């Protein structure tokens with residue numbers, strides 16, 4: 330342990346101090362850079378407006394200026410004995426600004442300022458820290474706008490004998506596993522309904538957990554489809570003209586037991602009858618993606634059991650084409666051949682070979698392009714080659730296309746006409762072209778929610794649409810992004826899904842710098858909450874972390890079939906919050922069998938006892954409850970349910986069946 334000498338201690342060593350000043354560290358001596366909340370940068374020794382720190386008419390030499398709202402955390406080594414500071418709204422804003430400060434020590438509230446107003450008297454903060462390992466500073470805007478909400482922590486000082494405190498962007502939390510390993514007996518997972526158009530190649534690997542070897546069977550398969558009994562992969566083509574639902578029974582058997590499950594294949598015009606699930610390379614590999622990495626991701630999807638839980642699309646994002654300029658010479662080259670046919674870059678020498686490889690595993694392949702001349706990362710776009718590209722994607726064997734607005738903005742700006750129509754035009758055009766192809770290609774609109782895309786995404790032929798900008802830029806507010814996405818719940822239905830962006834858990838690369846994958850900045854509890862929210866929202870479930878670094882914890886979050894079943898429910902309703910108060914949220918989602926999924930979230934900064942009432946959740950009478958993360962029946966309840974203590978930002982996800 331490195332002894333930490335502070336300014337005061339140094340003064341003492343040089344004989345200049347009068348009384349023995351306590352050893353310790355001023356907050357302004359700490360590296361404040363982890364405090365990044367999308368609000369004003371914290372300032373050491375000055376107010377956030379970069380003027381002297383002033384409180385109650387007095388100027389302070391030491392301290393930190395911050396802007397509300399936001400939360401930051403301080404890690405301690407247990408040797409600190411006290412924290413003290415003066416706090417209030419900085420004098421620079423006069424009598425404007427309202428701020429709250431709440432501080433938690435190892436989850437227990439130790440200071441609560443209540444609403445502090447500009448011009449008010451500063452408040453003294455002073456509490457013991459013996460044995461404390463983690464402090465949470467939660468700064469609020471007092472419920473009004475955050476203009477002028479400049480907060481000072483003047484003379485903020487940690488008395489400590491050991492290591493200097495460390496500012497971190499999340500409190501430490503050890504990973505914990507909620508879900509038991511899958512049983513050895515077969516369990517068939519995945520959607521209960523699947524859409525296919527007549528005449529299109531069909532491929533489906535029956536997602537099944539349990540010991541291998543396993544034998545599969547399927548009763549009532551439509552003519553034209555065949556099942557490989559060893560792999561459980563169904564392939565073939567259903568004769569054109571045969572539009573109707575087929576009620577199939579899937580069966581699996583191994584040395585330990587058997588399972589069966591109904592599976593309805595709907596031959597018709599609608600794809601993505603449940604939210605699509607898979608992996609997308611973006612948040613792990615950015616412009617480093619190669620053919621070999623895509624193949625490896627497909628291998629891992631099967632080897633880790635992700636495919637057994639229902640993940641099936643293996644999708645390339647941007648950067649597989651050529652760019653006019655790029656630091657990697659293998660990604661620079663001609664956009665198209667002499668006939669205008671789109672070219673992949675040298676990292677993708679054989680696109681058809683790649684999709685064949687993915688299909689041979691019973692999985693599906695996805696790709697990406699922009700309707701503009703260039704993609705968001707500056708690679709070839711489809712502009713003025715749309716029909717050719719739609720055919721190329723189908724010829725190459727792709728089953729999914731993400732169509733990303735990017736540079737199309739410049740084209741749209743120059744066009745005359747109705748603004749709303751201009752947003753729809755490229756999507757309408759490409760979806761019509763995709764429907765002309767031999768393959769079924771799920772169409773993913775990516776235009777960040779412009780023009781309330783949720784109100785017309787389905788009309789222009791989209792199967793799912795991003796409702797906001799890139800979540801990678803604001804991962805710290807994933808929960809707020811979810812609440813926003815949930816507002817669009819009336820528009821979600823089978824074949825038409827609101828997409829709040831990918832699952833960024835496990836190892837992901839920071840989107841702000843398109844970094845190499847590192848452990849995700851969310852706590853384990855937050856990662857369970859993230860997955861729960863996405864399932865309650867019937868969101869497309871695309872994992873976008875590094876497949877080669879999937880650990881036991883990340884797989885535990887990604888692969889619980891009972892949790893995924895909430896997302897994949899046949900009714901196709903999107904859940905939303907029915908209670909939100911800054912400390913606790915209750916979300917519900919109605920399900921096809923008459924049961925209801927209930928998510929109980931601790932959104933507060935400390936662990937707390939949590940409960941919900943029937944009234945809040947819209948329930949009445951007796952319900953049988955099951956804890957989906959732990960896969961445990963809880964019993965029958967009426968009126969309310971007490972979940973016990975949930976950790977900070979933790980969740981309990983329940984399924985409630987009405988008792989007859």
Ligand code: GLA
Pocket residue numbers: 611646647704705706733775798799
């Ligand atoms: C946009 C999209 C992202 C990703 C990148 C690729 O930012 O929103 O999801 O596809 O482009 O450049």
